[in-house]
Amino acid sequence: MGTSGPLTDDGLVQLLSPAGERVDHPEYTPRVAHLDADALRGLWRDMVLVRRFDTEATALQRQGELGLWAQSLGQEAAQVGSGRALAPQDYVFPSYREHGVAHTRGLDLTEVLRLFRGVDHGGWDPEAVNFHLYTLVIGSHTLHATGYAMGVQRDGAVGTGDPERDTAVVTYFGDGATSQGDVSEALVFAAVNNAPLVLFLQNNQWAISEPTTKQARVPLAARGPGFGVPSVRVDGNDVLACYAVTAEAVERARSGGGPTLVEAFTYRMGAHTTSDDPSRYRSAAEEDYWRQRDPIDRLEKHLVATGELPDAFREQVQAEADALGERVRTTARALGRPETSTMFEHVYATPHSVVDAERAWFERYEASFAGGEK
Amino acid sequence: MTQRLTFAKAINTGLRKALERDPKVLLMGEDIGPLGGVFRVTDGLAKDFGTDRVVDTPLAESGIVGTAIGLALRGYRPVCEIQFDGFIFPAFDQITTQLSKMHYRSRGRLTLPVVIRVPFGGGIGAVEHHSESPEVLFAHTAGLRVVSPSDPQDAFTMIQQAIASPDPVLFFEPKGRYWEKGDVDTDADPLAAPSTLDGARVLRSGTDVTLVAHGPTVGTALKVADAAAAEGRSIEVVDLRAISPLDITTVAASVRRTGRCVVVHEAPVLYGTGAEVAARVTEECFYHLEAPVLRVGGFHTPYPVAKLEHEYLPGLDRVLDAVDRVLAH
The missing domain is CATH 1.10.287 (Helix Hairpins)
Known part of the structure; x- marks a missing residue:
């Protein structure tokens, strides 16, 4: 978007152009060098399944089967790319639309429906998948993540060199949350404790109806250095770049290098929730612009161009998505009433x-x- | 061994026992390390247990409680000190929307054994925001236990029981009583003793009026009982210990014996603990009441300037006046 404000695309790490072409980055290309065609297809499959889940849940809300739904539409690359860079022992503190991250942690996505169906305030066993419950009070959980990371540090699970022991904590929050005092306090506590924390900010440009320009005058990543927390801006619709910057940040955390602020610059293609109406505050032209930058299309173009997306695989993933959709519908309707x-x-x-x-x-x-x- | 300890030293000794007992216990707060806290309640603990376990935090109360929640999720038992009652409000969101609800919203999968120590109450001639009694704001929130010890022995016992509790506990310490001394059995193991976190106690038996208090006003109530005894009136003093849960069973049993009830606390009477006690006493033992339940406490004003706090606080004379009024019925 070329401005100098919080919506600039200056300085975004990108490894895959919107046209699906590989972009070389001296620092981050090596972080994805080990991802072969199978791995790339895996990321594509993740994103397709997550989008199908999100689409089904949105439809269920429209049918009155869910009280509310918070869509992840458009943020699949940021969530899947970062989530796939984590190790099993890492621990995630999500906000409330991190369905893509939930999928990468191995959570059965139908568990997420319970909260939105109104049968549970939580819905799953966080410790079984190292994925904490969704937190609805904006930014509050970034402090929980910081404290958890301080506990990890006390447990000596940082800097041992053992890849199965060293642990990073990752917290997800949005552009609106950056205005909350708790996020600043999380940066302060994480910095002074050198906590093994990754603050993964998905700047999807909209906090319900408020654009990021109502939250900041400069890129949000610029907040990190003032707290002593290194930061990086990444193209949030580029799954490879999101993987690469997250891999670097979690490695820093695990090795004792302290916290990192990652700003993934993406776009909320859907509404804030099913109760929202974006047509009241943003233009169709803007939505079209970002639709051209769809994160799934981008990887798909790359895989097609390199001949790595055979029809058989597409059909297999399509069948998986159909089965997931069916299971989502059946499960939601069967949740009943506690x-x-x-x-x-x-x-x-x-x-x-x-x-x-x-x-x-x-x-x-x-x-x-x-x-x-x- | 029974020792003569100040209230502050009794808490300090209880904290020391908890730190010795469980390596997962850590203290966190502002100025609690080498300084020992502004009231010296943590005096010497940083020296003996290290600044990794007696942690001076950034000056951010929401951050203190929010990170304590995360530490508890990782298996630690944080004991937070909020420096003064009036400074707890930056943490109010973390306490009421997060700390109180995690066990419930996780359907019992997660527990948060976090203790938040709060020096509270007036009478020390302080500037504004340093003399408040906000305990009811937390008692109104399900999921929190809210307690206040009234003497050194209870302080020693209750702080250790609070730290051992799997529930979050708001621990209100009557700062105006920090330097009063009492006998404390420091060899007793509070974890083997009955819980003090949910049961009121009858501190003095009497037959004419039940006087209900908690924290700093318990001492006042005992003095009232002495003064009334000199006039031939027999006051039963009930120390609530906890305002969540409110042990109405003990209070009501007392009122059934005396027929009269006065509740005294420093917090404003409007929507206060006294209002809750009065309502429940009326429900539980209406036909035993010889007089309306009266409340003595703070007014519906901000906490006043230090030069006026003596008039604001429910002292001996105002409580005796209420006792006279219920006996006049």
């Missing part, structure tokens, strides 16, 4: 007399209708 009594469960880890008394009262109240008209 038992009313679960409202009173797990408020505390140990008995609390007020909760216990209210629960007992409510059970008696409910029982008083037994046998009568509901």
Whole structure:
């Protein structure tokens, strides 16, 4: 976009042009040198599956099967590229539209539906996949990630040289979150503790209706150095570049080199959530511009040009996507309604007399209708 | 061994025991390291346990609590010090939207054993924001335990039980009582003792009026009982210890014996602990009441300037006045 403000494309690391051509970068090309055709097809498959999941969930919301949906549409490269650069022991603290990262962590994506269906405030076992629950209060979780990273450091899981032990923590947040005090505090705490943290900022240019120009006058990556945190700007629709910069940042974290701020410059192709209406605040021309830069198309063009996307593979992934879509629809509709009594469960880890008394009262109240008209 | 300790030293000794007992315990806050905290509650702990376990943090309360949450998720047991009551509000979001709800929203998979120590209350002649009593704001939030010890022995016991609790605990320390002394059995193992985090105690038995207090006003209540006894009136003093959960069973049992109830706290009476106690006493033992439940506490004003705090705080005379009024019924 060529401005000097927060929407500039100056300084973006890019390894794949919008036309799908490889771009050489002396520092980052070596970070993807080991990714062979199979690996690239794998990234394409990830993105296709995540987009299908997102499309199905959006449709389910329109059908009244989900209360709300936060789309990841357009951010697949930023999420899959960064997520695939992580090791199993790394730990992720997402915001609430990181479905692509969830997929790379091995989370069954249908688990994500529970939150949006209204049957669970969480939905999955974070420790089973090293992927924390979604956090809806903007930026709050960046401090949790920082504290977790400080714990990793205390555990001696940094700088040992053991690739299966050294651990990075990655937190995902958006351009709107950068205005929250908690994000600045996370940068302060991460910096002074030299915490093994990657702050992965997806600048999708829109915080509901507010453009990034309402959050900053300079590129958001510029915030890092002031805190003593090195930063990098990356083309967020380039899955290879996102992989490369994340790989470098997690390596720095794991080896004891401290935190990194990554700004992935991308675009929220969909609405903020299904409750939003972007036509009220942004132009169709802008959306068209970014549609031409679709992250999946970009890798697809590359794979087609290099003859690495055979029809059989396309058909296989298409079948997988269809099966996922079917499973998403079936699972969402089967989620039902939790038992009313679960409202009173797990408020505390140990008995609390007020909760216990209210629960007992409510059970008696409910029982008083037994046998009568509901 | 029973030692004569100040309130501050009793907490310090409890923190020391917790640090010795569990390597996952760490203290974090502003000026708590080499300085020992502005009230010296952590005096000597950085020297003995190192600044990795007694951590001076950046001056950012949301950051302190937010990173404590992350540390707890990683298996640590952080004990945060908020320097003064009035400075807890930058952390209010982390405490109420994150700390309090993690166990619930994870359906019990995640626990956050975080203790937040807060020196609170007035009477020390401080500037504004240094004398407040915000405990009810946290008691109103499900998922938090809110407690306040009233003497050195309880302080020693309760801080260790709070640190051992799997639930987040807001630990309100009556700063005006930090230098009062009491006997503390420092050899006792609080983790083997009954919980003090959810049960009120009858500190003094009486027959005419139940006087309910917590934290700094418990000492006031005991003095009121002494003064009333000189006039032939028998006051039963109940120390709530916890305001979440509120142990209404103990309070109501006392009111059934006395028929009269006065609640005293430094926090404003409007929507305060006294309001909750009064409502519940009315529900639980209406036919035992000989008089309306009265509340004595702060006014619906900002905490006043130091030169006026004596008039603002619920002292001996105002509590005695309330006792007289319930007995006049």
